[in-house]
Amino acid sequence: MTDKEKTFQVKDLDLYYGTFQALKKINIDIYEKDITALIGPSGCGKSTFLRTLNRMNDLVEGCRIEGSVLFDGEDIYDKDYDLINLRKRAGMVFQKPNPFPKTIYENITYGPKIHGEKNKSKLDEIVERTLREVGLWEEVKDRLGKSAIGLSGGQQQRLCIARCLSVEPEVILMDEPTSALDPVATTKIEALIQELASKYSIIIVTHNMQQAARISNRTAFFLTGEIMEIDDTEKIFTNPSNSKTEEYITGRFG
Numbered sequence: 001m002t003d004k005e006k007t008f009q010v011k012d013l014d015l016y017y018g019t020f021q022a023l024k025k026i027n028i029d030i031y032e033k034d035i036t037a038l039i040g041p042s043g044c045g046k047s048t049f050l051r052t053l054n055r056m057n058d059l060v061e062g063c064r065i066e067g068s069v070l071f072d073g074e075d076i077y078d079k080d081y082d083l084i085n086l087r088k089r090a091g092m093v094f095q096k097p098n099p100f101p102k103t104i105y106e107n108i109t110y111g112p113k114i115h116g117e118k119n120k121s122k123l124d125e126i127v128e129r130t131l132r133e134v135g136l137w138e139e140v141k142d143r144l145g146k147s148a149i150g151l152s153g154g155q156q157q158r159l160c161i162a163r164c165l166s167v168e169p170e171v172i173l174m175d176e177p178t179s180a181l182d183p184v185a186t187t188k189i190e191a192l193i194q195e196l197a198s199k200y201s202i203i204i205v206t207h208n209m210q211q212a213a214r215i216s217n218r219t220a221f222f223l224t225g226e227i228m229e230i231d232d233t234e235k236i237f238t239n240p241s242n243s244k245t246e247e248y249i250t251g252r253f254g
């Protein structure tokens with residue numbers, strides 16, 4: 001059990017792409033400053049679920065949901081909910097590092113500028129703070145005016161995390177953030193994720209069960225659009241309650 005605050009409370013969430021139901025009666029609470037891993041075989045709805053938490057699915061034509069997603073107690077699917085603020089509070093990091101084809105400095109200041117920050121010394125501060133937070137400052141402080149595309153894959157992903165942090169989110173949604181990276185870059189990002197969990201709630205989709213076991217403290221196992229089991233990560237990987245979870249984590253399918 002945990003005495004942490006609930007960041008998200010998802011209740012009876014169904015999601016349809018046209019007539020296809022991709023999520024079925026999802027019920028899950030996500031706690032502040034936890035690292036929650038979403039695992040399960042390909043196509044079971046992990047990314048779809050992640051995207052419901054900052055309404056990225058709104059961009060998909062024919063996508064509709066039923067049920068509710070409460071963020072800090074407020075339903076984000078309410079028609080009056082402030083979407084721009086939602087995307088600021090719940091930032092996203094994708095599978096493939098996707099820096100803008102702009103300078104390192106501009107990548108980080110893009111979000112704060114959109115949210116109205118114009119003061120150059122404030123922007124400088126944000127750049128240094130976030131690059132330090134992701135452990136990239138020493139590596140790039142002399143080339144802030146150079147293109148972000150010149151960075152290595154692992155550096156690009158850390159830059160994308162810094163870009164996400166630049167608008168001071170509360171939650172970071174990560175969709176397989178290391179799957180395009182080599183083992184060394186992966187290790188660095190995993191360590192970074194664990195550090196970030198002291199300040200942010202993190203929800204991470206991963207295909208890599210060792211990764212889920214290494215870095216998360218709660219794990220949800222998805223199968224064909226349903227959550228089969230959610231529990232402390234240690235319990236899921238040592239003594240799962242559901243036989244399907246056991247079959248999956250022992251590699252019998254997926």
Ligand SMILES: Nc1ncnc2c1ncn2[C@@H]1O[C@H](COP(=O)(O)OP(=O)(O)OP(=O)(O)O)[C@@H](O)[C@H]1O
Binds near residue numbers: 022040043
């Ligand atoms: N935009 C879309 N339109 C229609 N169907 C979609 C769309 N996006 C996903 N789906 C379908 O919804 C189901 C869940 O997909 P989703 O990408 O969420 O699964 P996943 O568990 O994240 O898979 P993977 O691990 O392979 O990334 C799949 O059957 C997929 O084909």
